Amino acid sequence: MRLFGHKLTASAQIGLVIIAINVVAAILAPIIAPYPEADIVGTAWGPPSAEHWFGLDNLGRDVFSRILYGARMTIGLGLLITLLAFVLGTIGGFAAAVLGRWVDTVLSRLADLMLSMPTLIFALVVLSVMGTDIPVLIITVGLLYSVPVFRLARAVAMNIAVLEYVEAAKLRGEGLWWIIRREILPNALPPLVAEFGLRFCFTFLFIAALSFLGLGIQPPQADWGSMVKETGQMIALRPIALYPAGAIALLTIGVNLVVDWLLAIHSRGHGEEV
Amino acid sequence: MFKLISQRVALGLLTLLLASALIFLGVEALPGDLASKLLANNATPENLAALRLELGLDRPMLVRYWEWLSHMLQGDFGASLSNKRAIIGDLGPRALNTFFLAGYAAVIAVPLAVALGIIAAIRQGGIFDRLVNVVTLFSISVPEFFIGYVLVMLLAVKIRLFPVLSNVTPDTDFMQRLYLTFLPMATMVMVVVAHMMRMTRASVLAVMASPYIEMAILKGLPKWRIVVQHALPNALAPILNVVALNLAYLIVGVVVVEVVFVYPGMGQWIVDSVSKKDLPVVQACGMIFAAVFITLNILADVLAIISNPRLRHPR
Numbered sequence: 001m002r003l004f005g006h007k008l009t010a011s012a013q014i015g016l017v018i019i020a021i022n023v024v025a026a027i028l029a030p031i032i033a034p035y036p037e038a039d040i041v042g043t044a045w046g047p048p049s050a051e052h053w054f055g056l057d058n059l060g061r062d063v064f065s066r067i068l069y070g071a072r073m074t075i076g077l078g079l080l081i082t083l084l085a086f087v088l089g090t091i092g093g094f095a096a097a098v099l100g101r102w103v104d105t106v107l108s109r110l111a112d113l114m115l116s117m118p119t120l121i122f123a124l125v126v127l128s129v130m131g132t133d134i135p136v137l138i139i140t141v142g143l144l145y146s147v148p149v150f151r152l153a154r155a156v157a158m159n160i161a162v163l164e165y166v167e168a169a170k171l172r173g174e175g176l177w178w179i180i181r182r183e184i185l186p187n188a189l190p191p192l193v194a195e196f197g198l199r200f201c202f203t204f205l206f207i208a209a210l211s212f213l214g215l216g217i218q219p220p221q222a223d224w225g226s227m228v229k230e231t232g233q234m235i236a237l238r239p240i241a242l243y244p245a246g247a248i249a250l251l252t253i254g255v256n257l258v259v260d261w262l263l264a265i266h267s268r269g270h271g272e273e274v
Numbered sequence: 275m276f277k278l279i280s281q282r283v284a285l286g287l288l289t290l291l292l293a294s295a296l297i298f299l300g301v302e303a304l305p306g307d308l309a310s311k312l313l314a315n316n317a318t319p320e321n322l323a324a325l326r327l328e329l330g331l332d333r334p335m336l337v338r339y340w341e342w343l344s345h346m347l348q349g350d351f352g353a354s355l356s357n358k359r360a361i362i363g364d365l366g367p368r369a370l371n372t373f374f375l376a377g378y379a380a381v382i383a384v385p386l387a388v389a390l391g392i393i394a395a396i397r398q399g400g401i402f403d404r405l406v407n408v409v410t411l412f413s414i415s416v417p418e419f420f421i422g423y424v425l426v427m428l429l430a431v432k433i434r435l436f437p438v439l440s441n442v443t444p445d446t447d448f449m450q451r452l453y454l455t456f457l458p459m460a461t462m463v464m465v466v467v468a469h470m471m472r473m474t475r476a477s478v479l480a481v482m483a484s485p486y487i488e489m490a491i492l493k494g495l496p497k498w499r500i501v502v503q504h505a506l507p508n509a510l511a512p513i514l515n516v517v518a519l520n521l522a523y524l525i526v527g528v529v530v531v532e533v534v535f536v537y538p539g540m541g542q543w544i545v546d547s548v549s550k551k552d553l554p555v556v557q558a559c560g561m562i563f564a565a566v567f568i569t570l571n572i573l574a575d576v577l578a579i580i581s582n583p584r585l586r587h588p589r
Contacts, residue, residue: 116289117296118526118567121544121560125300128548128556205417209530212419213545228419232534235423236431236438245420252415260411 012261018254022247026071035062037069038220045238054243058230063240066222067247073223074248077138078204084142085199089149090192094180096150097157098166107150114147123210132215141206145199152195156188190262197259201252208248224248278579286572293564294346298339301553342557351558356550361558365540367444369562372532372539375455376524379462383524384517387467391474391513396501398479406471413468418527422461422534429457440535458535465527466520473516477509484508511581518574522567529563 008016025032034051035041039061046056054063096104114122123140130136160166166183174182210216211225212232219226224244231240331338345352351361394406413421430438440454481487482505490500529541536542544559546552 113289113292116568116571117293117564120526120529121563124544124548125297125556125560128551128553129300208417213533215548232423235426239427241423245417245423249416249420256411256415
C-alpha cells in the first residue's frame with residue numbers, strides 16, 4: 001500500500017486501520033449501535049451478555065452503544081478544536097513571520113506567557129468562571145492549543161520567509177494574505193500535517209481528562225472521558241471503565257503510529273537520517 | 275553566568291506576576307459579578323448590595339487585585355465561598371498531601387528513568403532498546419486515568435495488595451502513607467518515566483557520537499566505563515533539564531490521579547471547587563499550582579545555564 005507516494009510501514013497500516021475503525025464507528029453510530037445512547041435498557045451494572053456485549057453502566061445503559069456514540073463526541077469535538085487551534089495558530093504564526101517587528105514581538109511574548117502556565121490549571125480557572133458548556137470548552141481549549149501551533153508555524157514560516165521567492169513576492173507588492181496562501185502555506189504543509197495529528201491526540205486526551213474530572217461534556221451525552229468517570233468508582237465490581245479508557249488509548253496509539261510515519265517520510269525527503 | 279541566571283529568575287517572577295493577574299482577571303471577567311452569581315435566584319437589590327459590600331466588590335479592581343496579591347504573599351488566601359472557612363486552614367494539609375505524592379513519584383521516577391535510559395543507550399538497537407520505544411509510545415498515548423484504573427484492577431481488585439482508594443488523614447504515619455499512596459505514585463511514575471528515559475537515552479547517544487568517545491573506545495575501555503565516566507557527565511545538562519520539566523508536568527498530572535484515587539490533595543479540591551464555583555479556592559489552588567510549575571521551569575533553565583559552559587560564559 002502507498003500513500004503520498006511513499007510505502008506504508010506495517011505500523012502505519014495498523015494505525016490507519018485503527019483510525020478507520022474509529023471514524024466508521026463515529027459516523028455510523030446511530031445505525032450500528034444496538035441501543036440509543038441515553039436509554040436505560042436494563043438493570044444497573046448488568047453483566048456482559050449476548051444482548052449487551054460490554055454490560056450495562058451505572059444507570060443501566062448499554063455500554064457498547066455508548067462507546068460508539070462516544071466516538072462521535074470525542075472525535076468530532078477533538079477535530080473541531082484542533083481545527084480552531086490550527087486556524088488561529090497558523091495565521092498568527094505566518095503573520096508574525098512575514099510581518100516581523102512589533103507583531104512578532106507582541107505575539108511571541110504572549111505565546112511565552114501562555115506556555116509558562118500549566119494548561120490544565122488555566123482551563124480549570126476559565127471553566128470555573130464561564131461554566132462547562134461545549135462552546136466554552138471549544139474556545140478555551142482551542143485558544144490554549146493554538147499557542148504551540150503558533151510556535152511551530154512561526155518557526156517553519158521563518159525559514160521560508162527569508163527565501164528569495166517570498167522576497168520577490170513582497171517586492172512585487174503582493175498582499176500579506178496572498179503571500180501566506182500561495183508562497184508559504186504549500187511549503188509549510190508537511191510539518192503542519194504531522195503536528196495536526198499530534199495536536200489532535202493531545203486535544204482529545206485533554207477533553208477526555210476534563211470530562212473525566214466532570215468538567216467537560218455533561219451527561220447524559222456519551223463521551224469516553226465522562227463514561228470513565230461514571231463507571232470508575234465501581235471498578236472493583238465491574239471493570240467497565242476500562243472500555244472507554246481503552247478506546248481513548250487505542251485511538252491515540254493509532255494516530256501516533258501514522259504521525260511517526262509521516263514525520264519519518266518528511267525527514268527522509270529532506271535527506272536527514274530516519 | 276550570574277547575570278544570565280538573575281535575568282532568567284527575574285523573567286520568571288514577572289511571569290508569575292502575570293499569571294496571578296490572569297487568574298485574578300479571569301474571575302473579574304465574569305459576566306455580571308460574583309455577588310449576582312452567588313445569590314442567583316434569591317437576589318434582591320438589598321441583599322445584592324449587602325453581599326457586594328461584604329465581598330468588597332464596591333472598590334476598584336486594581337485595589338482588590340493588590341489586596342488579594344499582598345494578602346496571599348502573607349499566607350492569607352481569603353475564605354471559601356462554600357463553607358466560609360479560611361482557605362489556608364484546609365490548604366495546608368492538602369498541599370502537603372499533593373507535594374508528598376508528587377515527591378514520592380519523583381524520588382522513584384527520576385533515578386529509574388535515568389538508569390533505564392543509560393542502559394538503553396549502552397544496548398543501543400538491542401531488544402531492551404526497542405522495548406523502551408514501544409513502552410514510550412504506549413505511555414504517551416494512554417490517559418493517566420487508564421493507567422490508574424488498570425493498576426487498581428490488577429493490584430487492588432485481582433490481587434488484594436493495595437487499597438482501591440488512598441484515604442490518608444493528617445494522623446496517618448509515614449510508612450502507612452507510603453503504602454496507601456503506592457498505586458497513585460506508580461501511576462504517575464508510569465506517566466513520566468518513559469519520556470525522561472527517552473531523553474536520557476538521546477542525550478547519552480548524542481555525546482557518544484563525539485570524537486573523544488571514539489578515542490576512549492580505541493583505548494579499549496569497557497563500554498560501561500565509557501558511558502558512565504566519559505559520556506554521562508557531558509550528557510548531564512540536557513538530562514537535568516528534562517527532569518525538571520517532567521517534574522513540572524508531574525505537579526499538574528497529579529490533579530487527574532488524585533481524582534482517580536479519591537486522594538485528599540489540592541488537585542481534587544480544585545476540581546471540586548470548579549464544579550461548586552467556589553472561586554477563591556480555585557484561585558488559591560490555581561496560583562499554587564502555577565507557582566510550582568513556573569518555579570520548576572525556571573529551575574530547568576537555570577540548571578541548563580549552570581551545566582553548559584557555552585551559556586555560562588556568554589560572549
